[in-house]
Amino acid sequence: MSSTTTTTTTTTTSLTTHLTLLTLLSATTLYCFYKSRRLKPSSPSPNPTTRPGKLFFISQTGTSKALAKHLHNLLISNNLPFDLVDPKTYEPEDLHNETLVIIIASTYENGNPPSNGVFLSDWLSESVEDFRVGSLLLSKCKFAVFGVGSRSYGDMFNKVGKAFSTKMRALGGVEIVPFCEGDVDEGELDREFGVWSEKVVRVLKTGEINELVAENCEEFIDESDYDEDEEEEVETEIVDLEDIAGKSLKKKDMGMVTSNGKKNGEKVMVTPVIRASLTKQGYKIIGSHSGVKICRWTKSQLRGRGGCYKHSFYGIESHRFVICISFNNVFLV
Numbered sequence: 001m002s003s004t005t006t007t008t009t010t011t012t013t014s015l016t017t018h019l020t021l022l023t024l025l026s027a028t029t030l031y032c033f034y035k036s037r038r039l040k041p042s043s044p045s046p047n048p049t050t051r052p053g054k055l056f057f058i059s060q061t062g063t064s065k066a067l068a069k070h071l072h073n074l075l076i077s078n079n080l081p082f083d084l085v086d087p088k089t090y091e092p093e094d095l096h097n098e099t100l101v102i103i104i105a106s107t108y109e110n111g112n113p114p115s116n117g118v119f120l121s122d123w124l125s126e127s128v129e130d131f132r133v134g135s136l137l138l139s140k141c142k143f144a145v146f147g148v149g150s151r152s153y154g155d156m157f158n159k160v161g162k163a164f165s166t167k168m169r170a171l172g173g174v175e176i177v178p179f180c181e182g183d184v185d186e187g188e189l190d191r192e193f194g195v196w197s198e199k200v201v202r203v204l205k206t207g208e209i210n211e212l213v214a215e216n217c218e219e220f221i222d223e224s225d226y227d228e229d230e231e232e233e234v235e236t237e238i239v240d241l242e243d244i245a246g247k248s249l250k251k252k253d254m255g256m257v258t259s260n261g262k263k264n265g266e267k268v269m270v271t272p273v274i275r276a277s278l279t280k281q282g283y284k285i286i287g288s289h290s291g292v293k294i295c296r297w298t299k300s301q302l303r304g305r306g307g308c309y310k311h312s313f314y315g316i317e318s319h320r321f322v323i324c325i326s327f328n329n330v331f332l333v
């Protein structure tokens with residue numbers, strides 16, 4: 001009797017142990033499964049490099065705006081993401097971040113842009129003229145321009161569209177389809193615009209763009225200005241206190257800062273766009289007043305690989321100096 005009781009007790013204990021172990025194992029499995037689900041992203045994260053292109057219309061009485069809307073529909077129906085943008089709501093300081101820009105621009109009185117494009121146009125002109133900005137500012141940007149005007153205005157015909165194309169190129173932009181001039185009076189504006197638009201879409205879709213970019217980049221990037229070390233230097237940009245405070249100069253501050261970089265009437269020496277451009281060229285920005293870059297010949301001389309003509313021809317040891325550019329246009333050697 002006693003033996004039977006002992007056997008029953010042992011069996012019950014063993015069963016309880018098994019059940020406990022089974023429960024523990026199941027709980028662990030469930031926990032691991034739950035954790036693995038939490039860690040696994042539910043869907044692939046979107047590609048951070050894809051930024052919609054910008055389609056600007058510069059228009060007084062609506063012709064360019066209507067054409068831009070047509071093109072926008074065409075682009076979207078071809079799975080080419082673009083934002084239709086009125087430049088008067090756009091901050092040109094952001095332009096160096098754009099990779100695709102299309103501009104439909106009308107010319108208005110005395111060859112000037114319609115009012116919604118004046119700021120963008122002036123900003124580009126000033127950037128082209130500003131020696132600190134340089135021709136690499138828009139090197140990531142592929143663009144195309146269509147001009148709307150009337151031949152009856154003679155030399156002023158499509159002056160604005162032409163100027164946009166020229167200025168974008170001067171800042172390093174890569175023109176993917178040649179500039180096209182539409183004539184509202186004697187030309188076949190709609191047909192010409194249709195043909196040009198198809199070409200833009202084709203280039204964007206087929207990737208012909210890549211070949212063009214590769215070719216054009218060679219023109220714009222002067223390798224003598226760069227070497228391997230400078231690319232690394234770009235990463236270690238000095239941070240300005242103004243930027244830490246988040247006070248970069250923007251169009252929305254226009255009450256105080258004008259398009260030519262004046263703040264409360266005083267010249268601002270390094271605007272964000274100048275900073276970006278100089279950094280691309282390998283300069284280190286000092287505070288908000290100066291930029292420094294070591295000439296590649298200086299590095300070459302210090303490494304014993306030969307220096308520039310000043311040393312070879314005249315024996316001047318310029319590699320012993322650092323050249324500074326002060327933004328108030330004074331050069332210090």
Ligand SMILES: Cc1cc2nc3c(=O)[nH]c(=O)nc-3n(C[C@H](O)[C@H](O)[C@H](O)COP(=O)(O)O)c2cc1C
Pocket residue numbers: 058059060061062063064065106107108109110111112114148149150151153156157158159184
């Ligand atoms: C007052 C006025 C001035 C114009 N000046 C020029 C000009 O200098 N050059 C040009 O090519 N077209 C000129 N045009 C023609 C315009 O570009 C044309 O009317 C165009 O369709 C206007 O485009 P929008 O409707 O997008 O503003 C002028 C038109 C007007 C009404």
